Amino acid sequence: MFFGSDNQSGASEQIIEALVAANQGICASYGDDQWTEQAVAKVREVFEHPDCSVYFVATGTAANCLALSSMVKPWQTIICHHQAHIAMDESTAPEFFTGGARLITLGEGSARLSFSQLQQYLQQPLHAPHNPVPGALSLTQSNEAGQVYRPEEIAQLADLAHAQGMKVHMDGARFSNALVSLGCTPADLSWRAGVDVLCLGASKNGCLSAEMVVIFDPQLAVDFEYRRKRTGHLLSKGRLLGSQVLAWFADQHWLDLARHANRQALRLAEGLKQHADISVVWPVEANSLFVLLPRNLANALEAQGAVFYDWDVRTLPSGISCRADQRFVRMVTSFVTSDADLDAFLAHCQSV
Amino acid sequence: MFFGSDNQSGASEQIIEALVAANQGICASYGDDQWTEQAVAKVREVFEHPDCSVYFVATGTAANCLALSSMVKPWQTIICHHQAHIAMDESTAPEFFTGGARLITLGEGSARLSFSQLQQYLQQPLHAPHNPVPGALSLTQSNEAGQVYRPEEIAQLADLAHAQGMKVHMDGARFSNALVSLGCTPADLSWRAGVDVLCLGASKNGCLSAEMVVIFDPQLAVDFEYRRKRTGHLLSKGRLLGSQVLAWFADQHWLDLARHANRQALRLAEGLKQHADISVVWPVEANSLFVLLPRNLANALEAQGAVFYDWDVRTLPSGISCRADQRFVRMVTSFVTSDADLDAFLAHCQSV
Amino acid sequence: MFFGSDNQSGASEQIIEALVAANQGICASYGDDQWTEQAVAKVREVFEHPDCSVYFVATGTAANCLALSSMVKPWQTIICHHQAHIAMDESTAPEFFTGGARLITLGEGSARLSFSQLQQYLQQPLHAPHNPVPGALSLTQSNEAGQVYRPEEIAQLADLAHAQGMKVHMDGARFSNALVSLGCTPADLSWRAGVDVLCLGASKNGCLSAEMVVIFDPQLAVDFEYRRKRTGHLLSKGRLLGSQVLAWFADQHWLDLARHANRQALRLAEGLKQHADISVVWPVEANSLFVLLPRNLANALEAQGAVFYDWDVRTLPSGISCRADQRFVRMVTSFVTSDADLDAFLAHCQSV
Amino acid sequence: MFFGSDNQSGASEQIIEALVAANQGICASYGDDQWTEQAVAKVREVFEHPDCSVYFVATGTAANCLALSSMVKPWQTIICHHQAHIAMDESTAPEFFTGGARLITLGEGSARLSFSQLQQYLQQPLHAPHNPVPGALSLTQSNEAGQVYRPEEIAQLADLAHAQGMKVHMDGARFSNALVSLGCTPADLSWRAGVDVLCLGASKNGCLSAEMVVIFDPQLAVDFEYRRKRTGHLLSKGRLLGSQVLAWFADQHWLDLARHANRQALRLAEGLKQHADISVVWPVEANSLFVLLPRNLANALEAQGAVFYDWDVRTLPSGISCRADQRFVRMVTSFVTSDADLDAFLAHCQSV
Incomplete structure (x- = not known):
């Protein structure tokens, strides 16, 4: 993860x-x-x-x-x-x-x-x-x-x-x-x-x-x-x-590697969108996602070993803000991002 | 001028x-x-x-x-x-x-x-x-x-x-x-x-x-x-x-010179404010004035030998814009700005 | 070589x-x-x-x-x-x-x-x-x-x-x-x-x-x-x-690698010194040799595939010069320099 | 001086x-x-x-x-x-x-x-x-x-x-x-x-x-x-x-000023050469002189108010050295160097 x-x-x-x-x-x-x-x-x-x-x-x-x-x-x-x-x-x-x-x-x-x-x-x-x-x-x-x-x-x-x-x-x-x-x-x-x-x-x-x-x-x-x-x-x-x-x-x-990374980013985005409290900011066009996560969920995911980084909230589009009970994070997929990893991560999201 | x-x-x-x-x-x-x-x-x-x-x-x-x-x-x-x-x-x-x-x-x-x-x-x-x-x-x-x-x-x-x-x-x-x-x-x-x-x-x-x-x-x-x-x-x-x-x-x-310059800036601002179509942007606190002049007037003043510079309209405070029939100019006074010069300039403003 | x-x-x-x-x-x-x-x-x-x-x-x-x-x-x-x-x-x-x-x-x-x-x-x-x-x-x-x-x-x-x-x-x-x-x-x-x-x-x-x-x-x-x-x-x-x-x-x-390189440099120097027309400039203290080679020999060695570089003759110690029928070259050994390579090179030297 | x-x-x-x-x-x-x-x-x-x-x-x-x-x-x-x-x-x-x-x-x-x-x-x-x-x-x-x-x-x-x-x-x-x-x-x-x-x-x-x-x-x-x-x-x-x-x-x-400076340098050199213990190093071609002065004389001249600078002895031409009882100094003339100044300086040289 x-x-x-x-x-x-x-x-x-x-x-x-x-x-x-x-x-x-x-x-x-x-x-x-x-x-x-x-x-x-x-x-x-x-x-x-x-x-x-x-x-x-x-x-x-x-x-x-x-x-x-x-x-x-x-x-x-x-x-x-x-x-x-x-x-x-x-x-x-x-x-x-x-x-x-x-x-x-x-x-x-x-x-x-x-x-x-x-x-x-x-x-x-x-x-x-x-x-x-x-x-x-x-x-x-x-x-x-x-x-x-x-x-x-x-x-x-x-x-x-x-x-x-x-x-x-x-x-x-x-x-x-x-x-x-x-x-x-x-x-x-x-x-x-x-x-x-x-x-x-x-x-x-x-x-x-x-x-x-x-x-x-x-x-x-x-x-x-x-x-x-x-x-x-x-x-x-x-x-x-x-x-x-x-x-x-x-x-x-090179294209195969990139295609895999992009595909995993899209899959990740699709999975996250199933969660009513999660929003994906900006369309996912390559291999990075910017996500507003419930703070509890984000913390729980990290406790499970997930790694992602907090992002500067001032880059959020106007009209969207990061509430106190949320975290704004970046998630990046790559050629090594496995289906198993994604499945595990998304399962954690559902279970919290 | x-x-x-x-x-x-x-x-x-x-x-x-x-x-x-x-x-x-x-x-x-x-x-x-x-x-x-x-x-x-x-x-x-x-x-x-x-x-x-x-x-x-x-x-x-x-x-x-x-x-x-x-x-x-x-x-x-x-x-x-x-x-x-x-x-x-x-x-x-x-x-x-x-x-x-x-x-x-x-x-x-x-x-x-x-x-x-x-x-x-x-x-x-x-x-x-x-x-x-x-x-x-x-x-x-x-x-x-x-x-x-x-x-x-x-x-x-x-x-x-x-x-x-x-x-x-x-x-x-x-x-x-x-x-x-x-x-x-x-x-x-x-x-x-x-x-x-x-x-x-x-x-x-x-x-x-x-x-x-x-x-x-x-x-x-x-x-x-x-x-x-x-x-x-x-x-x-x-x-x-x-x-x-x-x-x-x-x-x-040094203070005498500066005092003279500032005083002339204030006098100039006072004079300009008498003219209904002229606005002085920002308070005059030193020896520079930023002025919205009717375009005709500004052109006429230059024709009389007055020297001042157009200023970037994007520095105007929000809510104030420079209309097509205006010019936004900077005017600077100095230790050599004479009363005669000011009087002549302001007289021109009145006469146009 | x-x-x-x-x-x-x-x-x-x-x-x-x-x-x-x-x-x-x-x-x-x-x-x-x-x-x-x-x-x-x-x-x-x-x-x-x-x-x-x-x-x-x-x-x-x-x-x-x-x-x-x-x-x-x-x-x-x-x-x-x-x-x-x-x-x-x-x-x-x-x-x-x-x-x-x-x-x-x-x-x-x-x-x-x-x-x-x-x-x-x-x-x-x-x-x-x-x-x-x-x-x-x-x-x-x-x-x-x-x-x-x-x-x-x-x-x-x-x-x-x-x-x-x-x-x-x-x-x-x-x-x-x-x-x-x-x-x-x-x-x-x-x-x-x-x-x-x-x-x-x-x-x-x-x-x-x-x-x-x-x-x-x-x-x-x-x-x-x-x-x-x-x-x-x-x-x-x-x-x-x-x-x-x-x-x-x-x-x-690291020390083994360096020791090998130095040893091969010394061996190379020893071998070259057997040749009356070759002089090794400066004592060999590490893994580089600076050598005055007969021009014919140097050219012949290169024709056999040997690789070494000409060196600036002005760095020669005072009293030693590079004659027209000589070349002044640098030779460097390394951890991959094999005995076989050295033997082959020295044999070529003898045979020319 | x-x-x-x-x-x-x-x-x-x-x-x-x-x-x-x-x-x-x-x-x-x-x-x-x-x-x-x-x-x-x-x-x-x-x-x-x-x-x-x-x-x-x-x-x-x-x-x-x-x-x-x-x-x-x-x-x-x-x-x-x-x-x-x-x-x-x-x-x-x-x-x-x-x-x-x-x-x-x-x-x-x-x-x-x-x-x-x-x-x-x-x-x-x-x-x-x-x-x-x-x-x-x-x-x-x-x-x-x-x-x-x-x-x-x-x-x-x-x-x-x-x-x-x-x-x-x-x-x-x-x-x-x-x-x-x-x-x-x-x-x-x-x-x-x-x-x-x-x-x-x-x-x-x-x-x-x-x-x-x-x-x-x-x-x-x-x-x-x-x-x-x-x-x-x-x-x-x-x-x-x-x-x-x-x-x-x-x-x-500009040429008049330079001509004066150069002339005074030549005059100074001529005067110094009269003194058996003084040597002027290099020909005087412009407005600078480089001079070997007896140390006592140099010190005495400075005590009289003369100003000149010690120069790096290592710039002396080979074959010429600065003895312990000498100082190697640079003297520069300019458009303000007066005849009176030169005369006074040369007179001091003679008198020491």
């Missing part, structure tokens, strides 16, 4: 086996190995973009912030949703990597960044060099409220950003969950919709540690190798990341 | 004369001169704080951002009003000087940062090292909406900040205007109210270029000389700043 | 097996897992220092530069040997992580940093805040010329550094090789000799990716978690690093 | 008068004033380069480091002479402004950076992204040893640098002294010789505070306004700098 986060399991069997196999033998270091090379080729194939630049790093913060540092000048701003991981959960890494660019957070009270929110912000008259001016838009897919941006929604936001000279970044720590949720192609959900740089995460969906920076705009890739090296994110043994990535993509493994 | 900003005049006669006098002779460089030494002593006397550390720099951005860099770690946040100069008008200098600390802006829709706004923000559960945590509170005195924080208001905010382990910064680019508005002592409006570091500006109120960083918390001063030097803000000829500061304080000159 | 570098193999069998075992099950993320906890305890035990702070990261550059950022202010200097990895091979990561501290490189023409070199440098009159002043001494153990600093040598250098208010950093990417070479205890070669922060590398000696920052001076550890997070070096799945470290220390595995 | 530095006097009479005149009236702030505009035009005329970009700042450190930050990437190096002001006297401002680029200092034991020194350094094999690679060459004119680079010498160095893809920076804090020493045109000594960005200092030669960044390569100017603003170096009252610059150039005032 672990719904704490999708980064609390190890790697899938297929992936750890690939890592063990790749551990054999001698090869060049610093990414000049066969696994890295093949993994780069695979990403290009999967995204139907033979010219994109692909880089592997070990953490999502590194991926996001290296990407952003390639996209904005230190005197520019990065616009994102106020709950974005880069705004809430990566310390001040965005500032550190970019040399001091500024985050502008929008969308208080809503679960996603909307076109009108962005449009309204951009209407503000800004006078350079005094006012910091927008350099990049960052979207999270699927986002911190478990919501998914449709390709046309992304395209509309990206067009607006591009029209202002901004670049478009996508934090895809859960990109695969969005992909299977929408049933579109990786290309449709990224560069064809206007994304300039995608950070594609595998660590939350099957790998031990593997994140990809996929740069579709070739100008943004020019300095990336320097940036990765000087931030300490070039691993000496490239096979560690390369072999995981290869196994992740093999036989659509 | 220049109401564009209070940094559009030269120095007062008294100050420029002092500068000319100080220009004579040979002395040690880099601040080891008699003017600097005396000016430091004078600041300590004026603030009744013999142990405060005092540093002079040439710009307000340098003063504010050097001060902030002494107060926060790069992984912390600086909380300020959303209209604060550090948030709007200093590019990303705060991030640059602090090594990447983050600005958190509060108070959308209000003209000042309130206790309840700060309190509400600080209730947010934050988990280090993932979430950036508050390191400093920055208040502007008088602020960008021409409002003045009372000593007890500052004390209340500062107590709350200190209780969280934060430091309190005051951007006093117009501190002297606040001082004469309130009629209290410099000490009462700074360290006695809980301010740890005050940036005291003279450039907007009589000097050509002279800003002071006054550090009341001795621990925050330890590295300041290194910071000033490595940001290029240690002038080789200290007399340039020292002599201006000395003359500014001499015979309460 | 791979002598390119000791980072071109995978992990040892014992270590990859431990990683596979640790891959099972659910646990808390971001280092709050049992493997990390046990690994920290193990480091403390091995170093006989129950209070040291221990942090794991994935790369040596991250370890070194995070350590240095905890030890110097941005306006200070870091003194190191001119061949040091931090000076030559980590891009400008030291500057990036420290917020702009400066490297001062000493020891041109010698294979190690000597007491007299450091002493001479420190005699320079420096005037703060104008001149950057020394903040840390960084020693590499074993170093880039394959040399090992004795405990008393370290202590002498560290005493001199400490007397100037500096901190002492040790880049121990090959610390285990130095340890078995000297036959002393980890404590004797680190904190007892005056090292304040040790970066202990396992990636070059048996792990896929695991580096430790061991902080003996508690004041330097205060902000480390913030630094690691905001540089993107906190892995979400702590078991990846923790399990490798645990297996590395288990049953003295 | 002040020979401490050329930044210990105020402004020349002509310049302070211009400043007083410019102090009158209202004008736009932040450099949109008539003085700034005219001063920019004047620089373009003086340098016969109508398209160069010109920016004014208050300190030499700001000028140099802003310039360098426009010329190198944070993972590149800046090559300069080991005595360069940017290497010795500007704290770690170069690192701070450039986001962490590295200084590489050459020329130990020589008074200037030579072609062969640069050439030898550039022969080093460097592997990106691991090794930091050269991004800019910085020359000081006239330099810290009072030496002047001839146009053809600069061109040779600049050609070598450009051939490596580097940019060429000139620290011209004493450019005017070099100019009158060589008798060539400003253009010949800067862009025609291959200088991409010149920092032209007026503070050491007649102004209170005025430094110019003159960018001849238009691509390097693109972001300069952002850089100046976010480092706090955009003054609100542009007239302060603009009016000084205008007066400095008026009627060749």
Whole structure:
């Protein structure tokens, strides 16, 4: 009954086996190995973009912030949703990597960044060099409220950003969950919709540690190798990341893993909705649920070993509040969430 | 009829004369001169704080951002009003000087940062090292909406900040205007109210270029000389700043200058209020006015040579909007604003 | 016949097996897992220092530069040997992580940093805040010329550094090789000799990716978690690093691996010395050899599949030069260097 | 008898008068004033380069480091002479402004950076992204040893640098002294010789505070306004700098001032050479002398009120040392050094 986060399991069997196999033998270091090379080729194939630049790093913060540092000048701003991981959960890494660019957070009270929110912000008259001016838009897919941006929604936001000279970044720590949720192609959900740089995460969906920076705009890739090296994110043994990535993509493994996680989230939501006192906030579009639980029930579930986290009540949509006898919690499913676990959890819910 | 900003005049006669006098002779460089030494002593006397550390720099951005860099770690946040100069008008200098600390802006829709706004923000559960945590509170005195924080208001905010382990910064680019508005002592409006570091500006109120960083918390001063030097803000000829500061304080000159500016702002507001179609937004507490002018009138005044700036209509208090036939403008008075100028301007208003 | 570098193999069998075992099950993320906890305890035990702070990261550059950022202010200097990895091979990561501290490189023409070199440098009159002043001494153990600093040598250098208010950093990417070479205890070669922060590398000696920052001076550890997070070096799945470290220390595995590597280096040196036209520069004290090879022989060896790297001839000791018919190369042995490989290589040498 | 530095006097009479005149009236702030505009035009005329970009700042450190930050990437190096002001006297401002680029200092034991020194350094094999690679060459004119680079010498160095893809920076804090020493045109000594960005200092030669960044390569100017603003170096009252610059150039005032300083340096050197126990190190090419004085004499002169500074004996040319009964001192003349002062000083020398 672990719904704490999708980064609390190890790697899938297929992936750890690939890592063990790749551990054999001698090869060049610093990414000049066969696994890295093949993994780069695979990403290009999967995204139907033979010219994109692909880089592997070990953490999502590194991926996001290296990407952003390639996209904005230190005197520019990065616009994102106020709950974005880069705004809430990566310390001040965005500032550190970019040399001091500024985050502008929008969308208080809503679960996603909307076109009108962005449009309204951009209407503000800004006078350079005094006012910091927008350099990049960052979207999270699927986002911190478990919501998914449709390709046309992304395209509309990206067009607006591009029209202002901004670049478009996508934090895809859960990109695969969005992909299977929408049933579109990786290309449709990224560069064809206007994304300039995608950070594609595998660590939350099957790998031990593997994140990809996929740069579709070739100008943004020019300095990336320097940036990765000087931030300490070039691993000496490239096979560690390369072999995981290869196994992740093999036989659509990544999509299977994500599909499982999403399905379990939906099942969990369905089960919870049977309980009159439980409400699921926002539609479940990927693998996260946000739930108002009776406090007694939540406490009892924890006593039974269930793991989930309290969430900031101020992110609740207007009109919904968390009563004193309730707790507002986030529950995340993953590729390891078993039917048995779900059944046990839902049975506990019924029995309390 | 220049109401564009209070940094559009030269120095007062008294100050420029002092500068000319100080220009004579040979002395040690880099601040080891008699003017600097005396000016430091004078600041300590004026603030009744013999142990405060005092540093002079040439710009307000340098003063504010050097001060902030002494107060926060790069992984912390600086909380300020959303209209604060550090948030709007200093590019990303705060991030640059602090090594990447983050600005958190509060108070959308209000003209000042309130206790309840700060309190509400600080209730947010934050988990280090993932979430950036508050390191400093920055208040502007008088602020960008021409409002003045009372000593007890500052004390209340500062107590709350200190209780969280934060430091309190005051951007006093117009501190002297606040001082004469309130009629209290410099000490009462700074360290006695809980301010740890005050940036005291003279450039907007009589000097050509002279800003002071006054550090009341001795621990925050330890590295300041290194910071000033490595940001290029240690002038080789200290007399340039020292002599201006000395003359500014001499015979309460600084207060006289500020008093004149405030008085002219009030007179201007009184005059404008006679005009039925003009409204002055927010009370005039220092030397800035925010005015809704009939568009025709505003245009006609500009045609007559009047200078003032359009202001962001989204800063208007809720319930007040700027109609299509209006312009929302900021008008600033200064020590050079003459009665003749005011009379001419108000006469034009009547005649249109 | 791979002598390119000791980072071109995978992990040892014992270590990859431990990683596979640790891959099972659910646990808390971001280092709050049992493997990390046990690994920290193990480091403390091995170093006989129950209070040291221990942090794991994935790369040596991250370890070194995070350590240095905890030890110097941005306006200070870091003194190191001119061949040091931090000076030559980590891009400008030291500057990036420290917020702009400066490297001062000493020891041109010698294979190690000597007491007299450091002493001479420190005699320079420096005037703060104008001149950057020394903040840390960084020693590499074993170093880039394959040399090992004795405990008393370290202590002498560290005493001199400490007397100037500096901190002492040790880049121990090959610390285990130095340890078995000297036959002393980890404590004797680190904190007892005056090292304040040790970066202990396992990636070059048996792990896929695991580096430790061991902080003996508690004041330097205060902000480390913030630094690691905001540089993107906190892995979400702590078991990846923790399990490798645990297996590395288990049953003295780390020392066995290093002992093997050193022994093979000595054997290689002995074999090469049989060849009249080959000279081994500097004594072989760890697992690196620097060799002047007849150009024909070197080329022939490469044609047979041998891998080694040309080295900068300007690092040769004075009095020794690389003739046109020679190549100056570095050869590195590791835990995977087999007797068969050595025999084959030496046989080739004889046969050419 | 002040020979401490050329930044210990105020402004020349002509310049302070211009400043007083410019102090009158209202004008736009932040450099949109008539003085700034005219001063920019004047620089373009003086340098016969109508398209160069010109920016004014208050300190030499700001000028140099802003310039360098426009010329190198944070993972590149800046090559300069080991005595360069940017290497010795500007704290770690170069690192701070450039986001962490590295200084590489050459020329130990020589008074200037030579072609062969640069050439030898550039022969080093460097592997990106691991090794930091050269991004800019910085020359000081006239330099810290009072030496002047001839146009053809600069061109040779600049050609070598450009051939490596580097940019060429000139620290011209004493450019005017070099100019009158060589008798060539400003253009010949800067862009025609291959200088991409010149920092032209007026503070050491007649102004209170005025430094110019003159960018001849238009691509390097693109972001300069952002850089100046976010480092706090955009003054609100542009007239302060603009009016000084205008007066400095008026009627060749700058050259007259420099000519006087240089002449006094030569006279001083001639006088000292009469004294058998005094030796002047290096030829006097601008306005600085480096002198070995009998210790007794030096002490006696100081007792009479003479001011000069001890200099690092390790900068002495090989073969020359400073005996225990000597002091090695630097003496600097300036536009205020009077004949009377020189006569008095030389008379003291004779009388001791």
